Amino acid sequence: MKKTGFLFDERYLIHDTGPYHPEVSDRLLAAYQGIKKAGLLEKLVLFKGVRVDLKWVEEVHDPAYIARFGDACVAGKKEMDTPDCQMCAETYEIALLAVGGILEALRRMMEGEIDNAFCPVRPPGHHAERSRAMGFCYFNNIAIAARYLQKEWRIGRVGIVDFDVHHGNGTQHLFEDDPTVFYYSIHEHPSFAFPGTGREFEEGVGAGTGYTKNSPVLPGQGDDEYRRLIKRDLIPAFETFRPEIILVSTGFDAHEDDEMADMRVTTEGFNWIMETIVGLADTYAGGRLVSILEGGYSLQRLPELVGNHVRILLGDPPGALQNNG
Amino acid sequence: MLVGKSMTSKVITIDKNESLFTARELMRKNNIRHLPVVDGENRPVGIVTDRDLRSAMPYRIYRNPDTAQAESERIAKLKVSDIMTADPVTIPLTYTIQDALLLIQEKRFGAFPVVDDEGKLVGMISVRDLLRAFINVLGIGEPGSLIGILVEEKVGQLKRIVDVVTEENISFGSVLVARYGEKGKRAVFPYLLTNNVIRVKKRLQEIGFKLIDPMDWYIDQLNR
Numbered sequence: 001m002k003k004t005g006f007l008f009d010e011r012y013l014i015h016d017t018g019p020y021h022p023e024v025s026d027r028l029l030a031a032y033q034g035i036k037k038a039g040l041l042e043k044l045v046l047f048k049g050v051r052v053d054l055k056w057v058e059e060v061h062d063p064a065y066i067a068r069f070g071d072a073c074v075a076g077k078k079e080m081d082t083p084d085c086q087m088c089a090e091t092y093e094i095a096l097l098a099v100g101g102i103l104e105a106l107r108r109m110m111e112g113e114i115d116n117a118f119c120p121v122r123p124p125g126h127h128a129e130r131s132r133a134m135g136f137c138y139f140n141n142i143a144i145a146a147r148y149l150q151k152e153w154r155i156g157r158v159g160i161v162d163f164d165v166h167h168g169n170g171t172q173h174l175f176e177d178d179p180t181v182f183y184y185s186i187h188e189h190p191s192f193a194f195p196g197t198g199r200e201f202e203e204g205v206g207a208g209t210g211y212t213k214n215s216p217v218l219p220g221q222g223d224d225e226y227r228r229l230i231k232r233d234l235i236p237a238f239e240t241f242r243p244e245i246i247l248v249s250t251g252f253d254a255h256e257d258d259e260m261a262d263m264r265v266t267t268e269g270f271n272w273i274m275e276t277i278v279g280l281a282d283t284y285a286g287g288r289l290v291s292i293l294e295g296g297y298s299l300q301r302l303p304e305l306v307g308n309h310v311r312i313l314l315g316d317p318p319g320a321l322q323n324n325g
Numbered sequence: 326m327l328v329g330k331s332m333t334s335k336v337i338t339i340d341k342n343e344s345l346f347t348a349r350e351l352m353r354k355n356n357i358r359h360l361p362v363v364d365g366e367n368r369p370v371g372i373v374t375d376r377d378l379r380s381a382m383p384y385r386i387y388r389n390p391d392t393a394q395a396e397s398e399r400i401a402k403l404k405v406s407d408i409m410t411a412d413p414v415t416i417p418l419t420y421t422i423q424d425a426l427l428l429i430q431e432k433r434f435g436a437f438p439v440v441d442d443e444g445k446l447v448g449m450i451s452v453r454d455l456l457r458a459f460i461n462v463l464g465i466g467e468p469g470s471l472i473g474i475l476v477e478e479k480v481g482q483l484k485r486i487v488d489v490v491t492e493e494n495i496s497f498g499s500v501l502v503a504r505y506g507e508k509g510k511r512a513v514f515p516y517l518l519t520n521n522v523i524r525v526k527k528r529l530q531e532i533g534f535k536l537i538d539p540m541d542w543y544i545d546q547l548n549r
Contacts, residue, residue: 020493022523083494084520127468127520134468135520166520169468192539194520195468219539259523262539297523 002287004313005108005117006044007101008032012122015095016088018078022260022297023124023136031120031293034303035310043314045114049101049121052144057099059147060140060174065131069095069138080133087123087138095123095138102145105290110153116281116313118250120293120306126168126249127195135166135195142247142292143174146181149245156180159243159285161234161277162187164251164294165261167198167214171249177208182241184234186226188254188261189216213237222256222264223272230276238280246281246289250274252296252305260297270305271321274312289313328425329418331458332439332448338363341370341406348405349378359436359449362409367445369438371409381408415440418447422458425450464498469518473537474529478511485532486513493525512537 013025035041057066072080073092079085098121105117125142127135142160149155160175162168162185175181190196204212215229252270254263265273274291281289291313296302308321337355339348341362348360352375362371382400415438416425425437429452436451460466476482483500490497498516505512517525526536 020524022521082518083496191465192471194470194522196465197468259526 001043002115002313002315003113004044004310005105005114006035006041006046006310007049007105007117007119007121008046009049009097009101011049011094011097012101012120014088014090015122016091017086017136018088021086023122023295025122026299027296027302028120028122030299030302031306034305034307037303038307038311040307040310040314040316043316044310045108047101047104047108049097050104051093051096052100052103054096056103056144056148057096057139059151060130060143061128062131069133080138082134084135085133085138091123091138098122098125099139099141099144102141102290102292103148106145106149106153109288109290110149115287116278116289116291118291118293118306118310118313122293124294125292126162126164126171126294127166128170129173130170134170136295137170140170140174142168142249143171145247145290145292146175149247150180155244157182157241157244159238159241159246159280160184160249161246161280162249162251162294163254163273163277164249164296165254165258165263166194166251166295167216168249168294169195169197172197172202172212172214175208176202176204176212177206179204179207179211182211182213182237182243184213184215184237185249186215186217186229186234188263189218192219193261211241217254217263219262220264223266223269226254226265226269226273230273235276235280238284242284243280244288245285246277248277248289248291249294250291250296250309251294252298252302255296255298255301255305257301258296258298260295267301267304267308268321271308271312274309278312278315326422326458327418328416328420328422328439328450329448331422331454332450333454334448336361336438336446336449338367338446339373339405341404341409343405345378345381345400345403345405345408348373349382352378359451360405361413361438361446361449362405363446369413369415369440369444369446371406371411372413372436372438373405373409374435377408377410413438415444416450417441422455426455429455462499463501464516464518467498467518468520469498469516470520470522471514471516471539471542472522472526472529473539473542474513474515475505475507475535475537476511476513478509482511483513486515486529486534489528489532490515490517490525493528495519495521495525512542514542 128137128140254265439448501514
């Protein structure tokens with residue numbers, strides 16, 4: 001069994017998106033309950049968030065944008081750049097705690113205390129652009145994590161896998177010209193779903209050409225199509241790229257019971273996806289992998305999905321995984 | 326939506342007495358496929374396309390050593406005026422994008438010279454320019470989500486949709502209304518500038534609208 005870190009911090013519940021917003025604090029409570037009910041809490045290395053040093057955020061975001069975000073919260077503004085990004089006075093501080101918590105997971109992994117980690121943070125990050133909040137996201141958590149690994153721990157090649165149902169436009173744009181970070185995303189086809197990027201022909205620019213790979217999935221598809229595309233696109237890409245560490249943008253919103261999108265992935269399908277990614281980390285990255293939560297809005301399904309996700313990280317026998325219903 | 330706003334104004338032109346090699350070089354250098362031919366007063370007298378050039382100087386003739394020399398000499402003597410389409414269809418600056426779209430469909434041309442009141446060349450409008458305009462109109466460059474709604478073909482349906490979307494504090498990127506296979510029905514496709522479509526979809530269904538399965542969306546019902 002592996003030593004798996006679990007970033008859990010009640011302060012992530014404070015980020016308030018107002019009434020009628022799907023990205024709510026109950027999501028994290030559902031995730032926690034799922035881990036607890038599966039009897040996995042005692043097997044995990046728990047740790048809390050810490051406020052990130054701003055220099056790491058500035059690796060990815062424009063300082064003027066960071067200041068604008070902080071000022072908006074202090075001024076009591078309820079949204080940032082788009083009505084999708086609803087927030088409260090504390091959102092800026094919570095976002096810094098989220099990034100800091102993820103870097104804490106990476107530090108512990110690099111120092112050998114843990115093998116991998118699950119970081120269910122709020123707010124999520126993969127839509128955040130260099131100077132723009134978008135799609136419930138303010139700071140691009142996973143992008144900052146990749147830069148931290150490269151700068152602080154001299155990691156050469158970082159592989160990012162994003163299986164949130166929406167394309168991670170922010171992450172792609174931040175690394176599209178960079179051959180040291182491979183961005184792979186599988187998501188609902190952008191002609192049907194937010195944010196309208198992540199088409200098959202987007203494969204990076206300049207020196208980064210060939211280091212971005214997108215697998216858009218047509219609406220109504222499920223496990224079979226995800227399996228086919230991951231085998232066709234992700235596995236050979238990482239065989240060539242050989243990531244030294246894998247970072248995962250984990251989203252559970254492609255689930256058949258999630259109303260956010262039109263996909264039909266089952267709980268078993270998510271198990272297969274995560275087992276496959278962990279397998280890639282074992283093959284190329286000495287098992288080093290950090291999973292960062294993005295979307296997933298079905299409060300009924302999140303407990304079992306997160307429970308299984310963490311069990312796979314731990315390398316517990318797969319027979320113990322829960323299935324639908 | 327006037328073509329003047331969407332056309333390419335920096336037009337590369339050619340004189341009718343120039344050689345085909347010059348025409349080919351101009352197209353290659355500027356990455357264009359249509360070269361308007363103008364007279365001394367900048368009036369279009371013809372248009373030459375990459376296809377005209379290809380048929381006039383086919384690659385295969387160079388491969389036959391017996392004829393290559395003669396063919397090269399023959400081609401070297403040809404002028405743009407020998408292969409151009411004379412008196413090309415031009416469109417005035419005041420035409421709309423819709424006019425241009427319909428003309429392109431009808432005439433099956435890839436581009437039109439655009440002329441001012443005096444008939445002088447002021448730009449070229451091509452399928453590429455119109456596509457750019459269409460991408461802009463659809464709003465697909467902006468982050469958003471498309472939903473498809475089946476509505477009765479009667480007055481007031483769009484208002485009900487707009488009301489719900491507005492109450493959900495969502496902005497519109499664009500709205501398409503398309504014919505639908507079923508008689509008396511229309512398909513409405515609002516492109517919503519949001520990630521958050523759960524509630525708006527639910528509320529539209531609550532007031533009696535049917536959402537169209539995304540795999541059944543189609544907007545192309547024209548005869549080809």
